[in-house]
Amino acid sequence: VVFDYTGGDKKISVLEELVGQSGWMQASLFSISSFELEEHVILAAGSESGEAIDPEIARLFFNLEASEKESVYVPDETTAYFSRQIESRLATLLQENMERNGQFFEEEYGKLDKWAEDMKLSLEREIKDLDSTIKLKKAESRKISELASKISFQRTIKELEKKRNDKRRTLFESQDHVDLKKENLLTDIEARLKQQTSIGQLFTIHWTII
Numbered sequence: 001v002v003f004d005y006t007g008g009d010k011k012i013s014v015l016e017e018l019v020g021q022s023g024w025m026q027a028s029l030f031s032i033s034s035f036e037l038e039e040h041v042i043l044a045a046g047s048e049s050g051e052a053i054d055p056e057i058a059r060l061f062f063n064l065e066a067s068e069k070e071s072v073y074v075p076d077e078t079t080a081y082f083s084r085q086i087e088s089r090l091a092t093l094l095q096e097n098m099e100r101n102g103q104f105f106e107e108e109y110g111k112l113d114k115w116a117e118d119m120k121l122s123l124e125r126e127i128k129d130l131d132s133t134i135k136l137k138k139a140e141s142r143k144i145s146e147l148a149s150k151i152s153f154q155r156t157i158k159e160l161e162k163k164r165n166d167k168r169r170t171l172f173e174s175q176d177h178v179d180l181k182k183e184n185l186l187t188d189i190e191a192r193l194k195q196q197t198s199i200g201q202l203f204t205i206h207w208t209i210i
């Protein structure tokens with residue numbers, strides 16, 4: 001493929017330095033399936049003089065007008081060079097994917113912990129307030145001599161005790177719920193640690209910039 005820099009109206013300084021040079025470029029599609037499907041186009045490029053070309057610079061080639069020439073044979077040493085470059089890039093992408101997964105885990109686990117702590121504090125505060133109210137009502141009831149009023153107070157106290165018991169039950173159930181969600185999250189993370197990957201070659205070209 002011949003890329004036309006001098007005949008175009010685009011000025012890209014990093015490509016201007018490559019005018020008159022030739023080399024090889026290979027593009028591959030790399031897919032990672034973990035938390036979600038990620039796809040990356042990996043470019044490996046180098047000049048005939050043996051100089052490696054940064055993938056970001058190689059991407060800029062495609063901003064130029066280009067024409068396709070005849071097919072050429074890819075030398076074994078070029079294939080080996082591409083393999084080394086791609087393997088290095090794959091290792092980096094896999095590590096970055098693992099780091100993102102780790103960050104996601106920390107954030108989700110942290111959210112569960114915060115939610116559980118907020119729920120616990122809220123329910124414990126409500127239970128404490130009910131305990132104080134019940135204690136106060138019992139003290140007031142002891143001061144009443146009229147039986148009908150005493151019975152009314154006891155019914156009120158009984159309702160408050162029921163409400164307090166419901167709050168305690170909710171507290172225990174919410175803690176169990178959080179524990180279950182944490183277990184599900186751990187199970188999901190363990191499954192996603194087994195990254196499913198695939199790579200396929202898109203094209204290999206011999207390039208020249210004029």
